Amino acid sequence: MQKIGVFVCHCGSxxxxxxxxxxxxxxxxxxxxxVHAEDYPYMCSEAGQSRIAAAIAEKGLTGIVVCSCSxxxxxxxxxxxxxxxxxxxxxxxxxxxxxxxxxIHKDMAEATEKATILMRAAVAKVHLNAPLxxxxxxxxxxxxxxxxxxxxxxxxxxxxxxxxxxxIVEKTPSIGxxxxxxxKTFPTLDCSACILTPxxxxxxxxxxxxxxxxSEVEKVSGFVGNFTVDIRKKARYVDIAKCTGCGVCQExxxxxxxxxxxxxxxxxxxxxxxxxxxxxxxxPVIDTxxxxxxxxxxxxxxxxxxxxxxxxxxxxxxxxxxxxGAIVVATxxxxxxxDQYGEYAYGQSKDVITSxxxxxxxNAAGPTKGHLERLSDGKAPKEIVFIQCVGSRCSDDRxxxxxxxxxxxxxxKHAMLIRDKYPDTNVTVFYIDVRTPGKNFDEFYRRAVExxxxxxIKGQVGKVIPQPDGSLLVQGVDLLDQKQILxxxxxxxxxxxxxxxTDVRKIATMLTASIDTNNFxxxxxxxxxxxxxxxxxxxxxGVCQGPKDIPETVAQxxxxxxxxxxxxxxxxLKTNPCTAQSDELxxxxxxxxxxxxxxxxxxxxxxxxxxxxxxxxxxxAVVNSALCQGCGACTVTCPSGAMDLKGFSxxxxxxxxxxxxx
Amino acid sequence: xxxxxxxxxxISGVNPLKCMKCGKCSASCPSYNxxxxxxxxxxxxxxxxxxxxxxxxxxxxxxxxxxxxxERCPRGVKPGKLIDAARQVVIRQRGQEYLSPDEIPALLDExxxxxxxxxxxxxxxx
Ligand SMILES: Cc1cc2nc3c(=O)[nH]c(=O)nc-3n(C[C@H](O)[C@H](O)[C@H](O)COP(=O)(O)OP(=O)(O)OC[C@H]3O[C@@H](n4cnc5c(N)ncnc54)[C@H](O)[C@@H]3O)c2cc1C
Ligand code: SF4
Ligand code: SF4
Ligand code: SF4
Ligand code: SF4
Numbered sequence: 001m002q003k004i005g006v007f008v009c010h011c012g013s014x015x016x017x018x019x020x021x022x023x024x025x026x027x028x029x030x031x032x033x034x035v036h037a038e039d040y041p042y043m044c045s046e047a048g049q050s051r052i053a054a055a056i057a058e059k060g061l062t063g064i065v066v067c068s069c070s071x072x073x074x075x076x077x078x079x080x081x082x083x084x085x086x087x088x089x090x091x092x093x094x095x096x097x098x099x100x101x102x103x104i105h106k107d108m109a110e111a112t113e114k115a116t117i118l119m120r121a122a123v124a125k126v127h128l129n130a131p132l133x134x135x136x137x138x139x140x141x142x143x144x145x146x147x148x149x150x151x152x153x154x155x156x157x158x159x160x161x162x163x164x165x166x167x168i169v170e171k172t173p174s175i176g177x178x179x180x181x182x183x184k185t186f187p188t189l190d191c192s193a194c195i196l197t198p199x200x201x202x203x204x205x206x207x208x209x210x211x212x213x214x215s216e217v218e219k220v221s222g223f224v225g226n227f228t229v230d231i232r233k234k235a236r237y238v239d240i241a242k243c244t245g246c247g248v249c250q251e252x253x254x255x256x257x258x259x260x261x262x263x264x265x266x267x268x269x270x271x272x273x274x275x276x277x278x279x280x281x282x283x284p285v286i287d288t289x290x291x292x293x294x295x296x297x298x299x300x301x302x303x304x305x306x307x308x309x310x311x312x313x314x315x316x317x318x319x320x321x322x323x324x325g326a327i328v329v330a331t332x333x334x335x336x337x338x339d340q341y342g343e344y345a346y347g348q349s350k351d352v353i354t355s356x357x358x359x360x361x362x363n364a365a366g367p368t369k370g371h372l373e374r375l376s377d378g379k380a381p382k383e384i385v386f387i388q389c390v391g392s393r394c395s396d397d398r399x400x401x402x403x404x405x406x407x408x409x410x411x412x413k414h415a416m417l418i419r420d421k422y423p424d425t426n427v428t429v430f431y432i433d434v435r436t437p438g439k440n441f442d443e444f445y446r447r448a449v450e451x452x453x454x455x456x457i458k459g460q461v462g463k464v465i466p467q468p469d470g471s472l473l474v475q476g477v478d479l480l481d482q483k484q485i486l487x488x489x490x491x492x493x494x495x496x497x498x499x500x501x502t503d504v505r506k507i508a509t510m511l512t513a514s515i516d517t518n519n520f521x522x523x524x525x526x527x528x529x530x531x532x533x534x535x536x537x538x539x540x541x542g543v544c545q546g547p548k549d550i551p552e553t554v555a556q557x558x559x560x561x562x563x564x565x566x567x568x569x570x571x572x573l574k575t576n577p578c579t580a581q582s583d584e585l586x587x588x589x590x591x592x593x594x595x596x597x598x599x600x601x602x603x604x605x606x607x608x609x610x611x612x613x614x615x616x617x618x619x620x621a622v623v624n625s626a627l628c629q630g631c632g633a634c635t636v637t638c639p640s641g642a643m644d645l646k647g648f649s650x651x652x653x654x655x656x657x658x659x660x661x662x
Numbered sequence: 663x664x665x666x667x668x669x670x671x672x673i674s675g676v677n678p679l680k681c682m683k684c685g686k687c688s689a690s691c692p693s694y695n696x697x698x699x700x701x702x703x704x705x706x707x708x709x710x711x712x713x714x715x716x717x718x719x720x721x722x723x724x725x726x727x728x729x730x731x732x733e734r735c736p737r738g739v740k741p742g743k744l745i746d747a748a749r750q751v752v753i754r755q756r757g758q759e760y761l762s763p764d765e766i767p768a769l770l771d772e773x774x775x776x777x778x779x780x781x782x783x784x785x786x787x788x
Contacts, residue, residue, distance in 0.1 A: 446682070449679055449682075450677070450679045450680055453679065455709070456683075458683055478706070480683055480685075480702060480703065480706060481703055481706050481707070481710075
């Protein structure tokens, strides 16, 4: 028989204002096996934990129940407290009487009754708890970073500087991400390439960093400290070791009409291409969907002109398998598609562009060599209208409900740069709110207004109407002056909402990391664990977690690196002892459990089984406790009831249900 | 460039571009309900160079020159000075630029606020 102590927390008034905690204590003392019960304002405090320790020592408790907040919050705290007092940590159960009770009820009598029931269920479970011992697993001292934008690059450099090996897997032919597409960057207006390129070079030259570009993660298995990852290195058809980056192939390639992704399709590239001049590695790839050789078997020009003999049409995708202790997701973002926003005439007029397209137009290496011109006729625009929040802050099904956070600042940047370089071009910005929180950010936006004369109008644009003369008629409103505005413009720029890269879903599924309704990766705790995913060993860096500018991205990238370093610095990790085990006498070797196990922890062995005197060879399931994460999928699948989870056995769960229904 | 808008900026010494459209001036103004063009709009009318509408506005006569807006504007824009300057433009158009202190008693009535007198001297000085 267990000797159980029950500790009821007030959580200040969080619990005590809705639950009669004294009554719960009183009811606990009526439960079989409960030899001690008390309440305290903050059980998690130093003093609260000491009371638990004292009761364990004085009353010789063999198990305890803490009625408090969610186990996600403080289960670890109370387990450690119990362990320090000499109790096995797995003899601790939490009854969640805050999130599951006080926070969602108003009526005190009802809430108190529910708290009592939850306490009873936990006591019933403790009766069947057994001490469990955590095992140990080794840590592979190497990290994987998925995505080679500024987030991934910074995280990799920081981890590598601490002395650990890091691999970057980047989908496109070069690292750099969106930042490589930007012209100048707020709030200091330094050129994006000038601050990014040195970082790219640093990563590429770092002895601890290996970069796999044009590569994708194909399969992930294992768990924190011990991930095994398959990486597909897509065939470039150009030998990285031989190519000198001279660029002759791209010049001579006759297939030149392919929309240039890097320039957002504003101009064309050849079938063999490097996305941009500072690409790392500076080695082209052949786009087989556009290459004449791959389509018809003829051509082969690049092979002929390549002095280095680097072209190899026979190259194949290669799959490499690597082991990692930690994985960082840094897959970044894209702008949303604007098909549903017909009112802005994007797609109808070449002179209605997104802000990211404007970055390419203003960039010296872009399709217009940095000259601000209309894409329809090459004329210099004299009137430019910017429209904020296009697709952001829309709770309808066309857009995104969140604020994209970066557009107010980059629009101020664009407006200022244009007014600076082309003083006789007028710039008007239609806005809902100007959101510029950040160091020196509001001052930056005010400069656009006060020093550069950018006309900010509080109000939205209802319609952009392309005119027969090639101009654009913008119909908007000035809410403060209560006037509808009809303005002729030569160019309209849309501050388009951003969203996570579309394949983040695939990545999240492989890593069993969770994503929110907007496809942003979810952090383990929105305030206290912002760079960790809820899956142990998986960390988040950059815009894949939520909208961010470069300074914030770099800060988060560093934070993610610190968490990775903290993990890799350990030689061994404690494993979760709540793993599955199968009862050999009940198992009929049907294989259903192995089919559902997401961690590949179940194998089958043929064993000599002594079933009540009958000795026979049987095929039975065996769980590798180092791989099992205790998810419980097998236990609910097993048709014979042979699979059970330590710490969460069928008997324990049923005892809880019985106690609730009592 | 609109001459009158420039004149108003010159007389008032106001840089309307400093306005951040917060509405503190309109929120502070005791005459707000009486006005057709509101204090925060004085600023945008000058920016948009719509001086004709501003000088025709009845706000010219409803503003008490209390300068609460001037006092409280978080960005030091001083919208009250703009309407004051707009009045001056009207006065100049009518050639009535000078007021002698002797003429004042005849113009006074019970309800004339003291501040208005001070403001009158600011406006009609030579
Ligand atoms: C128009 C515009 C202007 C901006 N101007 C500024 C500015 O002036 N100042 C500023 O501070 N910020 C600015 N920003 C924001 C800035 O671009 C971002 O903060 C920054 O790029 C975020 O970096 P990231 O690494 O998180 O994402 P990204 O730059 O998107 O990098 C993600 C990388 O991951 C790769 N990837 C994606 N999926 C996979 C996958 N499945 N496998 C492998 N690799 C993958 C991508 O190819 C990419 O290389 C601007 C943004 C826009 C849209
Ligand atoms: S073989 Fe393909 S990539 Fe090479 S030059 Fe011809 S079309 Fe271009
Ligand atoms: S940052 Fe500004 S423009 Fe972008 S969504 Fe937020 S409020 Fe709108
Ligand atoms: S000075 Fe005029 S506009 Fe300003 S608060 Fe006073 S009455 Fe209103
Ligand atoms: S208080 Fe100043 S900044 Fe605010 S709206 Fe009025 S004039 Fe503009």
